Amino acid sequence: MKLKKIAVKIGSNVLTKTDGTLDVDRMSALVAQIATLQNKGVEIVLISSGAVASGRSVLGINKKMDVVDQRQLFSAVGQAKLINHYYDLFREHGITVGQVLTTKENFSSRRHYLNQRNCMKVMLKNNVLPIVNENDTVSVSELMFTDNDELAGLIASMMDMQALIILSNIDGIYNGSPSNPTSKVILQIEKGQDILDFIQNSKSTFGRGGMLTKTTIARRIADQGIDVFIANGKRDNILLQLVSKKEVVICTHFVASRGEVSSVKKWIAHSQGFAKGEIHINENAAKALTGEKAVSLLPIGVTGIIGDFEKDDIVKIIDEKYMELGVGKVQCDSNKAREMIGKKNQKPLVHCDYLYFE
Numbered sequence: 001m002k003l004k005k006i007a008v009k010i011g012s013n014v015l016t017k018t019d020g021t022l023d024v025d026r027m028s029a030l031v032a033q034i035a036t037l038q039n040k041g042v043e044i045v046l047i048s049s050g051a052v053a054s055g056r057s058v059l060g061i062n063k064k065m066d067v068v069d070q071r072q073l074f075s076a077v078g079q080a081k082l083i084n085h086y087y088d089l090f091r092e093h094g095i096t097v098g099q100v101l102t103t104k105e106n107f108s109s110r111r112h113y114l115n116q117r118n119c120m121k122v123m124l125k126n127n128v129l130p131i132v133n134e135n136d137t138v139s140v141s142e143l144m145f146t147d148n149d150e151l152a153g154l155i156a157s158m159m160d161m162q163a164l165i166i167l168s169n170i171d172g173i174y175n176g177s178p179s180n181p182t183s184k185v186i187l188q189i190e191k192g193q194d195i196l197d198f199i200q201n202s203k204s205t206f207g208r209g210g211m212l213t214k215t216t217i218a219r220r221i222a223d224q225g226i227d228v229f230i231a232n233g234k235r236d237n238i239l240l241q242l243v244s245k246k247e248v249v250i251c252t253h254f255v256a257s258r259g260e261v262s263s264v265k266k267w268i269a270h271s272q273g274f275a276k277g278e279i280h281i282n283e284n285a286a287k288a289l290t291g292e293k294a295v296s297l298l299p300i301g302v303t304g305i306i307g308d309f310e311k312d313d314i315v316k317i318i319d320e321k322y323m324e325l326g327v328g329k330v331q332c333d334s335n336k337a338r339e340m341i342g343k344k345n346q347k348p349l350v351h352c353d354y355l356y357f358e
Contacts, residue, residue: 277307
């Protein structure tokens with residue numbers, strides 16, 4: 001399948017030198033590749049890290065500061081510098097860019113979600129390349145994305161992209177420690193393939209995340225029918241090679257599951273952190289919901305309602321062993337749901353079209 005719609009995430013370690021300053025030469029090379037692809041008709045959304053690292057290099061503050069204060073200050077200065085570099089570099093190729101700053105909270109409601117999607121669709125329709133980053137100046141710890149890999153996954157899903165390309169400073173996921181010369185990159189990962197033994201839970205030098213986060217996000221996005229590639233952004237022409245598919249590229253490819261996934265389900269799949277309550281279900285309901293056939297959650301299988309929520313809020317689905325099975329968009333408020341617990345011949349609490357299970 002020829003890739004015509006892609007999301008590209010560039011990590012902090014790709015865009016920064018060892019001293020923490022922006023690597024403008026690398027930025028320029030990546031911009032040139034993106035420009036080449038766009039001129040060939042490929043629709044691209046760019047998710048770029050580097051604002052905090054950029055601000056840190058500008059200010060050079062050595063005094064001890066609160067972590068959140070430091071992040072807000074560095075990102076406020078660094079984001080301006082970062083987007084200005086992108087603006088100038090893309091302008092050399094005749095491409096106009098637009099900045100989209102978002103927060104995790106903007107994905108919490110369907111209305112905000114659709115507003116963001118519409119904004120970027122309008123930009124793309126008018127040949128403006130969206131450059132997306134988290135708005136660190138207003139985000140606080142509990143409302144932050146895990147890192148920009150999580151944001152990139154949300155954007156790729158929201159914009160119905162064919163592929164998400166995550167550019168890091170290593171070639172992909174190795175079958176051992178990357179520092180071990182005998183380790184090799186796992187070139188392809190299929191649905192259900194166990195690779196946890198190979199994942200090192202260490203964070204990158206300048207970013208917030210690590211390979212475990214990338215793997216978790218990649219699996220979820222691939223399950224939604226989007227191919228995910230984790231590749232080395234410091235390799236020359238890496239984007240052109242991945243999209244052209246004319247040669248074997250050393251990277252890790254999470255193979256997309258086939259089958260359509262609705263826009264609503266894509267939103268629900270990423271809404272676990274916004275759940276307003278819990279619906280506890282019995283064993284029979286759990287078996288029915290996690291079987292091969294799509295079924296709705298009926299009140300007769302419900303054993304308890306935890307928390308207060310309104311109609312259309314996201315709720316977690318919990319089994320008898322207190323294991324979280326998935327999430328769904330509830331059809332009524334918590335008071336009405338409690339009245340319906342265990343009753344037969346009732347409308348679904350959560351329709352199958354609005355349920356998502358890992």
